[in-house]
Amino acid sequence: MQRSIRTFYEAVKIMQHLPREGIPVIRYINVKSRTRTEFIDITEKVQELLKEAGLVSGIGYLYVPHTTAAVTINEGADPSVQRDILTLLNRMIPFEGDYLHKEGNSSAHIKASLIGPSLSVMIDEGRLVLGTWQSVFFCEFDGPRHRRVAVKFLSDKKMP
Ligand code: ZN
DSSP: OHHHHHHHHHHHHHHHHSEETTEESSEEEEEEOOSSSEEEEOHHHHHHHHHHHTOOSEEEEEEOOOSSEEEEEEEOSOHHHHHHHHHHHHHHSOSSSSOOOTTSOHHHHHHHHHHOSEEEEEEETTEEOOOTTEEEEEEESSOSOEEEEEEEEEEOSOOO
16 A cells, blocks of 8 residues: 555656656756855856757746755846845844754745745746846855756747
8 A cells, every 4th residue: 555655656756757748847957056155146057948948938937945045036247236135134144043943054044035935037039038137046045055946947839
């Protein structure tokens, strides 16, 4: 009985990752952070996945399957902006504090929830619809670590 339940869940898990019409349902971007708190520009990686998927029009959905990291879209041209955001977050939510969580990384959990675990971005003519100064960032709050970002592209083109 237990074995058949496990087999069923494994089958569902495999199905969720199987290619559908040549396009994997969920794609992953691997990220390696180098410091404790850091913004990493993943715009080009998302754009590469989009090119591979061959999607022309629709929505890209990004999701971080971690409790101490996040994703956001913000200014990519001037790195000072990322620094300012991190500086303020670290000031507002210090690493050490009157936290109950025994692992000692409560500040990272709080920052992750404030910024959020997911975002969506429109796709048009095979490109991410971003403003001139906008970039997609993976936000590390408890690095350095190996991380990943799950990406799903949804096409709004009608099937022929
Ligand atoms: Zn923790």
